[in-house]
Amino acid sequence: MPQATAVEIDAQELEELISRKWDEDIVPHLVEYIRIPCKSPHFDADWAANGHIDEAVDLAERWSRDQPIPGLKIEVVRLEGRTPVLLFELAGDAPGTILMYGHLDKQPEMIGWRDGYGPWIPVLHEGKLYGRGGADDGYAIFASLLALQALKEQGIAHARIVGLIETCEESGSYDLPSYLDALKSRVGDVDLVIGLDSGCGNYEQLWVTTSLRGLAAGTLTVEVLNEGVHSGDASGIVPSSFRIARLLLDRLEEASTGHIIPNEFYCDIPAERSEQAILAGRTLGDPMLTRFPFAGKTEPMTTNHGQAVLNRTWRPFLSVVGADGLPPIKDAGNVLRPKTALKLSLRLPPLVDGQRATEDLKRILEADPPENAKVSFEPDQSATGWHAPPTAPWLKEVADAASKQFYGKPAMMMGEGGTIPFMAMLGDSFPDAQFLITGVLGPKSNAHGPNEFLHIAYAKKLTACVAQVIAGHAARE
Numbered sequence: 401m402p403q404a405t406a407v408e409i410d411a412q413e414l415e416e417l418i419s420r421k422w423d424e425d426i427v428p429h430l431v432e433y434i435r436i437p438c439k440s441p442h443f444d445a446d447w448a449a450n451g452h453i454d455e456a457v458d459l460a461e462r463w464s465r466d467q468p469i470p471g472l473k474i475e476v477v478r479l480e481g482r483t484p485v486l487l488f489e490l491a492g493d494a495p496g497t498i499l500m501y502g503h504l505d506k507q508p509e510m511i512g513w514r515d516g517y518g519p520w521i522p523v524l525h526e527g528k529l530y531g532r533g534g535a536d537d538g539y540a541i542f543a544s545l546l547a548l549q550a551l552k553e554q555g556i557a558h559a560r561i562v563g564l565i566e567t568c569e570e571s572g573s574y575d576l577p578s579y580l581d582a583l584k585s586r587v588g589d590v591d592l593v594i595g596l597d598s599g600c601g602n603y604e605q606l607w608v609t610t611s612l613r614g615l616a617a618g619t620l621t622v623e624v625l626n627e628g629v630h631s632g633d634a635s636g637i638v639p640s641s642f643r644i645a646r647l648l649l650d651r652l653e654e655a656s657t658g659h660i661i662p663n664e665f666y667c668d669i670p671a672e673r674s675e676q677a678i679l680a681g682r683t684l685g686d687p688m689l690t691r692f693p694f695a696g697k698t699e700p701m702t703t704n705h706g707q708a709v710l711n712r713t714w715r716p717f718l719s720v721v722g723a724d725g726l727p728p729i730k731d732a733g734n735v736l737r738p739k740t741a742l743k744l745s746l747r748l749p750p751l752v753d754g755q756r757a758t759e760d761l762k763r764i765l766e767a768d769p770p771e772n773a774k775v776s777f778e779p780d781q782s783a784t785g786w787h788a789p790p791t792a793p794w795l796k797e798v799a800d801a802a803s804k805q806f807y808g809k810p811a812m813m814m815g816e817g818g819t820i821p822f823m824a825m826l827g828d829s830f831p832d833a834q835f836l837i838t839g840v841l842g843p844k845s846n847a848h849g850p851n852e853f854l855h856i857a858y859a860k861k862l863t864a865c866v867a868q869v870i871a872g873h874a875a876r877e
Contacts, residue, residue, distance in 0.1 A: 653718045
């Protein structure tokens with residue numbers, strides 16, 4: 401197994417270049433990027449006609465072509481009927497190929513932004529850049545190329561680099577397999593994947609993502625009438641669609657604890673991941689629980705830090721994320737409603753097959769409906785999670801050394817609770833590769849929600865860590 405060797409990098413020079421470039425060049429371009437409402441196709445069906453995705457790609461392409469990186473090749477690749485990708489290539493002077501990944505599409509607006517802030521209104525405040533997409537994941541192309549520039553400035557060897565920046569990630573990366581297939585010969589055999597679209601447990605050290613949960617999602621609809629009727633006339637005779645929906649959810653979830661009942665949605669947790677979760681929980685402590693904006697005296701479901709990490713990374717949990725059939729309170733009369741529809745999002749452990757879990761979810765919800773009501777579950781999203789291969793000693797050593805060098809603390813390994821379908825796709829495409837999956841989405845950064853922000857100081861140090869990992873990959877024995 402290859403081992404890490406010392407890499408002769410002038411860390412101070414590296415940090416100074418990266419910090420200056422972020423302040424003078426990257427942040428202004430991210431400000432421009434945040435203003436672009438380049439919502440992912442799932443949230444903008446007319447994305448091609450509206451042109452916002454193309455505008456974001458054009459911005460990234462122009463900036464990339466202006467970078468002083470000798471030999472860097474930039475190309476926008478467009479397959480018919482697919483969202484575009486930005487491809488960059490850089491020949492190497494060390495063995496191997498590194499694939500660097502990011503995306504430019506964004507989640508939709510969301511309500512709840514502070515006064516003066518907004519999804520398309522970039523705001524710099526106390527070292528954070530607020531606005532949709534800066535942290536998830538528009539910064540990735542800028543940080544990736546800056547890491548390469550920093551190595552070139554010092555004449556540090558690196559492997560061949562291929563970068564793939566897609567524009568369909570927030571819709572489940574459904575276009576990515578077509579590009580991986582079309583570009584297979586150009587990408588070649590990859591032995592390290594660097595993805596900058598994940599999270600960090602704090603802003604004090606490098607966090608390496610070791611797993612991601614999967615997802616089974618869809619809409620549960622319960623119909624009891626063809627039209628609403630007076631509740632005084634019908635209640636007690638006509639069953640409530642909401643009550644029946646509750647009964648159906650009871651098949652999935654123990655309401656008093658949130659525990660998911662069917663065994664189909666579980667997998668064994670690897671011992672190594674349990675150990676890492678306990679260490680991560682110990683490192684993060686109470687802030688990992690208090691970082692959420694709890695209302696009133698609401699309490700977390702567990703106060704055991706290690707179990708909290710495992711809950712959000714290796715155990716299934718259900719969220720009801722939307723509803724139809726419920727009028728706003730101001731418009732709600734005394735009517736027994738004809739139907740209730742609930743959008744369900746079931747997070748799955750990394751090793752549970754998303755497609756099979758979605759089929760199981762449909763079967764469980766539709767079987768033998770209470771009081772013979774009309775019940776349907778229409779899946780709209782399924783994704784299998786991802787579990788990283790065993791980390792090679794050289795990568796573990798280099799990541800740890802980089803974190804100590806630039807943050808002053810060792811690197812941490814932890815699963816993430818979100819679903820990033822591209823990871824499973826890349827894992828299938830490059831089964832022999834090592835993975836450095838990391839990101840800037842830390843406490844209160846609130847990706848997908850209101851007041852999303854990019855922690856600039858953390859992103860600078862992360863860029864330096866990425867540069868050192870690339871150099872360490874070239875220097876491994």
